[in-house]
Amino acid sequence: MKEDSVLKKLSRDWRVVLMVALVIFSVIAIGPHFDENGQFATNLQYGLDLQEGSWLQMEFQAEVVTVQTGQPLQEIAANLSEQLDAEVLPVGPDQIEVRMPMTEAELRPLFEQAGAEVVAVNQGVSKETAESVKRVLDEKVNSLGTKDARVNVLTGLNGITRYVRVELAGVDMETANEIVGKQGKFEIRVETTGDQTQHVLFGDSITSVSTPEKDPHYGKWGVSFTIDEAGAKAFQEAAISSNAVNDPQNHELIMYLDNETVYSAPLTVELANSLKANPVRSLTATTGTGDEGLEKAMNLEIHLRAGSLPVDVKVVGSGSVSAALGDYFKILSFLAAVLALIVVGVVIYYRYREPSIVLPMVMTTLAEILILLGIARFIQQLDLASIAGIIAVMGTGIDQLVVITDEVLHEGRVPSPSVYLKRLGRALGIIMVAASTTIIAMLPLALMDLSTLRGFAIITILGVFVGVLITRPAYGKIIMAILSK
Template sequence: MSEEKPKGLLSDWRVRIFIIAILLSLVAIQPWYSADEGFDTNLDYGLDLEGGSWLQVSLQGAVIQANVDSGMTASALVENIVGSPVEVVNVIPPSEGQSTITISLKTQASVTQSQLNQLGLSDSSVSREGNLSEITLYTTEQQLIATYLSEELNAEVIPYAVPGGVEYEIRTKAEQETVENLLADVGGSLLTDENGDKLYRKGVRTETRDLTKEILSEKLNALGLKDIPVRTVGDEYILMDFAGIDLTTAKEIAQKPGKFEIRIQTEGNNTKHVLYGDDISSVGVPSRHDGQWYTPFKLTLDGANALQKAAIETGAVNDPNSHWLYMYLDDKEVYGAPLSPSAASRIRTNPIYSWEASTGADNESKAQAEQLQIHLRAGALPVNVELVGSGQVDASLGDQFKKQAVLAGLLSMLAVAGVVYRRYGKKQILVPMVATSVSEVLMILGFAAAVGWQLDLPSIAGIIAVIGTGIDHLVIITDEVLYEGKLPPTKVYLSRIARAFSIIFAAAATTIIAMSPLVVMGFGALKGFAITTIVGVLIGVLIARPVYGKVIKEVLQEKGEKQ
């Protein structure tokens, strides 16, 4: 009979799943030992266990609500492009249910339609009567304010419809006094709320903050480093942890991803914004053909339309050599070239999505193509960021924390084992119980290794908490099974196991519900604790606890506990 017991355990599908989970966890963790490096695993450790550095950056921007005098604003915009005084003739406000304003202007300067198209307003026309240019603009107040602030601040300004008005996001550093002075120049001002406070705040909108965070996370981790957590604090700050990386290197890495922009030459040395890096959908590997090195990239629908519009408005389709395309990373030029004749011809009628940037034919050109690939991948930030805080955890201190965390886990396991043995006084109960608890820890670590999740001190605290709650559940199972001090008949055993698991599942559900807000709302370090606890509880109730119930019955039967 003794040879049949193992076969009985292995025939249970829950036991087989348990064994598979253990083996997969070992594969994911990949423990190994070498004389040079000692014991190591595939686990990723956070800043407090690995040592390293942290950075805090501020998103440069402002969000406002404002009004302006439409005629004065239009006049200022046209004056900037023609370099001569412009007089307001008439302003026709929008009719009921419409938003288009018709503005008539005149100036002694010669004005072309191409110049007006550069403003990016809805529509415009110009005619020459005697020595005067008569201009008619068809636009909206939103367009006027966004275009005016964009030109004056040399930055992107995005209008957003909000309840009760329009909000303007200025994607560069803009102090309140600076904005108010610019608005005052065109008869405008900041709006106020019901309390009389001016509608101005530093930072950016939540959507822009989240986009910046996502791009930073993707670009930093694309450098081949360990997973770098990127967290947001309000709408103005982003925190980054660089485990195992010194502060100097962390600053260098964080500063590489920047604000990428494509601009087109208008007249002389002046350029006009076309698109940002978020309109680049993909970047290919540099290749050589037709005797030249090229870096291929693709634009989104909006990006392709924006480039087509800019090429037509500036006249690049007719004279490419006078209207080069320039690429900037953090306001520094990284590439410049005219449209090819074939591209200029095609883009006249249709937007072009797939592009190739040529860098030349020699080895230096190859290096330039590879560098341009990096710029294209790294330059998708919609706003500039400024380093406002930093710190470092010494590697030796992180190693000490790691050892102390392991020691704390072992001590907690030994303490639990002592309490269990004192309660039951039977090794055949103690060994399966401790083995089950160890297996849960192993599966949690396997899960962490598989998903690339960084372990930090709160995560270790969560694992220790899981050990405690797991032993509680195992005690419930054991007490139900040995309610009368001995292993009951199978029918009674199944009834008691079912009752024990009803209690366990209710307790597990309560724990998961209690921890869920910390995961969803992301309260910093507490998030790691909550995730570890939830994962540990799920592994326990779905995999480990059912197997313990089966094993304890088999072990006690083997020891002759059943009457």
């Protein structure tokens, strides 16, 4: 009867009910099952350490030049772009990005001729260009259906990004190189009559693509791009033959990437009138206003580049993990976690010599791990660093449960309910302070894109939140119900 009264008491406590509900949800999210080959599988996402996959680390072949000059940077960049036959863009109040590999000795005389004094030359690209590269690579791996892919850029304290790293779990090295180096088929067509369209040009006619810009007069976002002379002539001829120059509203310009429509809009009246007389090499595709217009413009920039990167990259590092080695690491990680839980249980039993205390501690820790894995299923890949984070969370969690148990069992006696709640509140306060310091310590690692310990930091922070908000208060109520028996 006493056992029944304890269970009834716990079933009425919302903290315990919440923990049990989250454990059930986590088990469903993890989804343990046997696949078609009869092998045990889950819905958890694994990193390169725990399954077959490859990684590539690439170096940007570009330079960011810090200058000192009284002339407009846009003018200097335009002159250098023409002289070097490469994209040269101002990327800051005193910085110019040269999108080709050059030494400082080669750049200094060129900038001096342009009327600018070189202050510093750093290999890499601006943060904005790096984010553009990241978007292109993200779009590329997502469009190919590649799962568990990571694209990270490493930006230094000076704001210049030199490296980008692509991790593709479940992909061999040959396929990884093909994905990163593959360029999509981009085509522009114009409507003629009905649903018929006429070819205008392919992506190889596009010579440059600008970053999204907002029209200062109308507030609309758009992407400007230029085409070569042959493409401009073909564009003019197609616009005239399709009658788009006279009736632009009924003859839209349609852009395709790998035969899928990525943009469609009629010619502007100004552009239509210009095309009647001369070819036009500079064009702007307008995408709309607000955040939606900006997002469309950013995606269109990627499509106009046909999946190619705005800056050349060079592979400076690569590696792969075989399927057999990944499975071996999975088994070792699982055994390490189970062994840690067993050792913790033995140590706790040696301390208290009371199964009614040890069992709730171990079960609460197990519940915490399940909830943590259920959350990680949606936001974090599991690699060796993440597994280490789970084991660390297990250890700190047991420490905090010991703090709660020792506090409420002060002098080895079970206190009255009112005194118990005061002691429990005091123990939870101590735990909150310890948890906040852990979170602050882990934040720098969690925010570092290329840090191999990023997974460790994220799992640790998640574990702290799960413990403080869910499992510690629930354990306090569970142990109170058991001890009062």
